Amino acid sequence: MKKQGKAIGLISGGLDSTLALALVRGQGIEVKAVNFYTGFCITETQRRKGGRPDGTVPQNEALRAAADLEVEIEYVDISGPGYFDMLVNPRWGYGANANPCVDCRVFMMRKAKEIMEAEGADFIFTGEVLGQRPKSQRRDTLRIIERESGLDGRLLRPLSARLLPPTIPEQEGIVDRERLLDISGRGRTRQMALAEELGISEWPQPAGGCCYLTDEAFSRKFFDVLDAREARGEPRKLEREDVVLLSTGRHFRLSPRAKLIVGRTEVENALLEHHVEGRARVEARDVLGPVALVEGVPTWEERQLAARIVARYGKGKDAGRVVVEWREGDLVETYEVEPEHDEARVEAMRI
């Protein structure tokens, strides 16, 4: 008789993790799903900003997957100093952008191990597929993640399990290895066929790519924050507030001392209003325009430049002069400036 077991499934709600969840649950194993909140999820940020550009609001895919399969789910917030320190100092380095995928997976698996032990579960499983991602899903890096997280033999990848050494739950008979899969590579044909077979009709498109850290434009802003702090003689580190601001507005590096963030929508303007403390708030006074924040210690010339850029994104962009209000704590100044029309200059400052 098969031994009854309990597992912790790390799910994003993407096709692979949904299938992994279905496969493990389909073996009669008690499953608790866990979704880690990092602060860098593109879908969550879209929801905060009121939805996608086409007006639709993306659903929370991890919740959707857990609901479809009637599996209990827990959200675990891992964003914080420990996670940020890992992002800034990754032991296994970055991928193409600001994505330290191997370190991030190790960080998550260590947290998952704590949950596994607290829940009295036998193993962890994920939707990882051998060879699907160039950095974090190679055979060697899958092994690094397992070893460094302290999950030796307790980390099951159901979609690729038969291409990997048997795990402890397979050896103990908790999991039937014969009912696991041998999928590898970037193709999704087999996953889609399996989804149809299991009656899973919903999953987000496109696959993966929900992390801002893999985004080139976001990555530039991420490293700019670290580089600017270092240039000012400050520790090279990331703060919680940075995470929100990095995904909000147009960013311009005025100098190593000062950065300008200009809201692109009403929702972004409202978000920026929550981060005025410790920054200058800049907005055109007599015409409609964006809310902008200036971080750091700008020179008088940089204040003028920031005011001109803010003026160019408002209704006064074609006016000869625009009055821009600069608020910094109790200090309120106004600058009458010509909106900046030098595209090359603006682009050179854009991060």
Added chain:
Amino acid sequence: MALTERMPAPARTLDTSGRLCPFPIVETAKAVKAMDAGAVLLVIATDPGIALDMPMWCKATRNEHLGTFQDGAAWKSFVRKRAR
């Protein structure tokens, strides 16, 4: 009669106003955990995502979603904790 008035009296009210996805659900999960089986929780949220999230969370955790209603700029969601 307003739709919210047809809901059972909550044993506890959780105000998540200003908190964004997924924290209203995270806080709901913590609150429900501390309640007695059968008790009703009222969750107030300003994140419109609650209207999508709460029914799904209830289905996943087998708690009973009694209803989610928009009330001005906020949403009110009623959840009954599952019986053991």
